[in-house]
Amino acid sequence: MxxxxxxxxxxxxxxxxxxxxxxxxxxxxxxxxxxxxxxxxxxxxxxxxxxxxxxxxxxxxxxxxxxxxxxxxxxxxxxxxxxxxxxxxxxxxxxxxxxxxxxxxxxxxxxxxxxxxxxxxxxxxxxxxxxxxxxxxxxxxxxxxxxxDAPQIRKPKLGTIPSFITEEKQHDSKTYFQLKSLDNQLNKNPLKVDSLTNDFLSIFLDNLWNFQLVNTPRSIGEFGELLINNLSSYREMRNDYIEFLLKVTKNEYNLDVERLISFFEKSSLYKKPRDFGENIRSYYEADFENFKIIFQELFLYTIAIAYKNNNYNLVSDLLNSGYYFSDVTGRNTELEKFYQLYSHNQNLENYYKELENKITGFGHYVITNLNSNISKMEIIFADTLNHYISELQSKNYKKWFPTTYLYKDEYRDFDFFIKLTSKRFFDKVKGIFNVEDVESFKALISNYQQVVEKENRSRPTYGNWHSIPFIFEAVKINKVATER
Missing domain, CATH: 3.40.50.10140 (Toll/interleukin-1 receptor homology (TIR) domain)
Incomplete structure (x- = not known):
């Protein structure tokens, strides 16, 4: 200078x-x-x-x-x-x-x-x-x-005109128009959050049928390409859901979790054609793989956004409540947990493995199609938290596997587990683990560790490669709630 x-x-x-x-x-x-x-x-x-x-x-x-x-x-x-x-x-x-x-x-x-x-x-x-x-x-x-000539606040560099201005593109989704008036209605009457949520989610579920796959090809390459194109065409509606969730899950609105639970319970309706039994007598299960991926991804974003908004009670309720899914025949079953929404998505896995030699298909899809409002670490944390809670809850093979963990920054830890040393923070998030106090939490983790060691379990892995730490390795149990 x-x-x-x-x-x-x-x-x-x-x-x-x-x-x-x-x-x-x-x-x-x-x-x-x-x-x-x-x-x-x-x-x-x-x-x-x-x-x-x-x-x-x-x-x-x-x-x-x-x-x-x-x-x-x-x-x-x-x-x-x-x-x-x-x-x-x-x-x-x-x-x-x-x-x-x-x-x-x-x-x-x-x-x-x-x-x-x-x-x-x-x-x-x-x-x-x-x-x-x-x-x-x-x-x-x-x-x-x-x-x-060294101002503290420098004028930002001039960027490019947004594509939504220059491109001839119309957003005709009904969820988009519902979303446009949401802010105004919430500002006028915050108590309407539940009814507004019902309206949005009902429209979302109805519009989701527009993305049903029909006459899917049997080859991995052709089916995979069709599936990815389908998910890409649905992305704008997904982004509407994310923007909607960023608004209504703020603590000030006190959203009733039953609205979201009911929404995810309806995912079971998307495992067969809408008019099955009336005009359609048979179908291929692969024709509905996109819906499995969609609901699994949406739940992942729901947890990530609720946590981002510090709505720990909502996270707790979503991870610990029972879900009343019906089977493909329409019969009601017993109450299930959130990890019933997890699916291996074999066709997506096969497609990405064959095309790009990826270890995890769903994880690769989620990370490469992230919404701009949610960071990579936020979505990976939500995926990991789902995994840990399912490990603590599930008594059988059905659990949530964190497919995105493979993309975690190797030397970066999740703030959540670091902050558990704070008593103030622990008191806010303890409900996520369904415990009342520090002693109950320690007992929960300790009992889980004993089961793992007794059964001689190895860390969950992606094939023979990267492993995922157990929760008792992520949490410094002796330091939980030891600081203010």
Whole structure:
């Protein structure tokens, strides 16, 4: 960075004032700024007027600092003494020079009404305020940044015009139009959150049938391509769901979890044709694999968003409540847990393995199609949390496997498990583990660890590759709730 040069203009007065001016000049010099100040630059015998005129017209001077106190203000307006002469020289420069940022007023003193002392020709200018000790350091930093052209807040780089403006594209989803009025309705009546949620989710479920696969090919490549294109065409509606969820899961709205539970319970309806038994007598299970993927992904986003919004009670209810799924024949079954929404999605797995040699199909799909409002680590955490809770709950083989964990940053830990050392945080999230206190939580983890060790279980892995730590390895159990 090139050395900047400044000239300090001020009014001679009390010795204390001159020392204060000299201190600023000295400090600027120590900060790498070359300062022209009469106290060390003006020699005996120099013509004062010529010195001032030459400084103002010197192109090597980057800034002129005009230090204004009561004395300077009165003399400049009255055109008295050396200050008056300087004012006559500076005024046309300030008003006529297009580069007006060269002249920086610095307020040294304020009047009885706390108004800054500034001469008339400077009253409309933005100034640096060094009149109070409280903000002195902050304002001094602003001055240095101004001189060095190093603003604390830089103007962002100009980007490109958004594609939704330049592209001929219409968003005709009914969920989109429902979403557009949601904010306004919630602001008017927050108590309507449950009914508005019902309306949105009903429209979403109805529109979801538009994406049913028909006459799917049997080859892995052709089916996989059809499946990916189908999921891509549905993505806008998925993004509507995510934006909707970001709004209604805020704690201030107190959303009834039953609205979301009922929504996911209806996923079982999407395992067979809508009018099965009436006009359709048979179907291929693969024709509904997209719906399995859709509901699994939506649940993942639901947990991630509820946690992002600090709605820990909602996360707890979603992970610990019973779900009343019906089977493909329409018969009711026993209450199940959320991990019934997890599916291996064999065709998606086969397609990505054959096409791109990916270890996990669903994990690759989720990570490569992330919504911009949710980070990679947020979705991986939700996936991992689902896995841990299912491990603690499930007594059989059916569990939630965190397919996205493979994409976790190797040396980055989840904040959730680190923050469990805080009693305040633990008290907020303990419901996620369905426990009442620290002792119950420790017992839960300890009992699980004993079962794992007794059965000689190995860490869950992706084939023979990357493994997923057990929860008792992720949680520092002896440090839980030991800090404030």
């Amino acid at each position: 090139e050395t900047k040069k400044v000239f300090i203009s001020y009014s001679w007065g009390l010795q204390e004032h001159q020392e204060k001016v000299r201190e600023i000049g000295t400090r600027l010099m120590s900060d790498g700024i070359d300062v022209i100040l009469d106290q060390w630059s003006l020699k005996d015998g120099h013509d004062l007027n010529f010195f001032m005129e030459s400084i103002v017209n010197d192109n090597t001077i980057n800034k002129v600092l005009i230090i204004s106190d009561k004395n300077y203000s009165l003399k400049a307006d009255g055109r008295k003494g050396g200050v008056g002469t300087e004012a006559q020289i500076l005024t046309p420069e300030i008003y006529g020079n297009t580069q007006q940022e060269k002249f920086i007023p610095i307020v040294f003193e304020r009047d009885e009404e706390n108004k800054p002392y500034l001469p008339t020709f400077l009253k409309s200018r933005k100034y640096i305020d060094l009149s109070t000790e409280e903000y002195y350091e902050e304002e001094y930093e602003n001055l240095v940044r101004n001189i060095l």
